[in-house]
Amino acid sequence: MNSPNSPSTAPRYPAPELNDLPDDIKAKILEVQEKAGFVPNVFLALARRPAEWRAFFAYHDAIMLKEESGNPNGSLTKGEREMIVTTTSAANGCLxxxxxxxxxxxxxxxxxxxxxxxxxxxxxxxxxxRQRAMLDFAMKVCLHSDQIEEADFEALQAHGFDDEDAWDIAAITAFFGLSNRMASFSGMQPNPEFYLMGRLPKAPRPA
Incomplete structure (x- = not known):
C-alpha cells in the first residue's frame, strides 16, 4: 500500500500553477528557471502560501547568498554553507x-x-x-542546541572561525531544520535533475 506521501499518490498539497502566482513570485521563479534550466520543486511547493514564500526566501537569501544580500558578516564559503545544509538535513532525514x-x-x-x-x-x-570542526558545531546545534557551551565556540576558534561564523553555522542549521520538516511532512520530492548534477566533470568544449 502506498503511504500518504508516496510519489505515486496524488499530493496532499499540490503545487500551484506558475501563471496563477503573484507577479513578484512568478518573476523570481522564472529567474531561477533561467539560471538552473528547471524549477526546483521547493519554489512551487511553498508558493501556495505567498506571504510565507516571501519570508522563507528572504531569510534563505540573507544566510545563504550573503554577497547578493549585502550581509557582510561571517567568512563561510558558499560550499561550506551547502555542506552544513547537506549534513544536517541528512541528520533530519530530509530527502x-x-x-x-x-x-x-x-x-x-x-x-x-x-x-x-x-x-x-x-x-x-x-x-x-576546519570543515569537520564546522560540522561538529552544526550537528550539535542540530541535535543538542541546548547543550552548546563555551568549549564549542573555542573549538571553532581553534580553526579560525569567529563568533559571526558561529552565528552563521547555527542560523543555517536552524533555518534548514524548518525547511527539512516542511519538505518531509509535505512529501516534497527532489527534481530528477538534482541527482546527477556535479557527479561527473563537464566535458571540455570543442576548440
Missing part, C-alpha cells in the same frame, strides 16, 4: 534537501563524492579539519 543541496555542494566544491560522504558520515569524509 529533498539532501539531494538538492548535495547537488549544489558538489558543484561549489568541485568534488563529486563529497555530498554522499558528508550525508552518511561527515567524520569520514574527504574534507578539511
Amino acid at each position: 529533498y534537501c539532501v539531494v538538492a543541496h548535495g547537488a549544489i555542494l558538489r558543484i561549489y566544491e568541485k568534488k563529486p563524492l563529497v555530498a554522499d560522504q558528508v550525508a552518511v558520515n561527515y567524520r569520514k569524509a574527504d574534507i578539511s579539519p
Whole structure:
C-alpha cells in the first residue's frame, strides 16, 4: 500500500500553477528557471502560501547568498554553507534537501563524492579539519542546541572561525531544520535533475 506521501499518490498539497502566482513570485521563479534550466520543486511547493514564500526566501537569501544580500558578516564559503545544509538535513532525514543541496555542494566544491560522504558520515569524509570542526558545531546545534557551551565556540576558534561564523553555522542549521520538516511532512520530492548534477566533470568544449 502506498503511504500518504508516496510519489505515486496524488499530493496532499499540490503545487500551484506558475501563471496563477503573484507577479513578484512568478518573476523570481522564472529567474531561477533561467539560471538552473528547471524549477526546483521547493519554489512551487511553498508558493501556495505567498506571504510565507516571501519570508522563507528572504531569510534563505540573507544566510545563504550573503554577497547578493549585502550581509557582510561571517567568512563561510558558499560550499561550506551547502555542506552544513547537506549534513544536517541528512541528520533530519530530509530527502529533498539532501539531494538538492548535495547537488549544489558538489558543484561549489568541485568534488563529486563529497555530498554522499558528508550525508552518511561527515567524520569520514574527504574534507578539511576546519570543515569537520564546522560540522561538529552544526550537528550539535542540530541535535543538542541546548547543550552548546563555551568549549564549542573555542573549538571553532581553534580553526579560525569567529563568533559571526558561529552565528552563521547555527542560523543555517536552524533555518534548514524548518525547511527539512516542511519538505518531509509535505512529501516534497527532489527534481530528477538534482541527482546527477556535479557527479561527473563537464566535458571540455570543442576548440
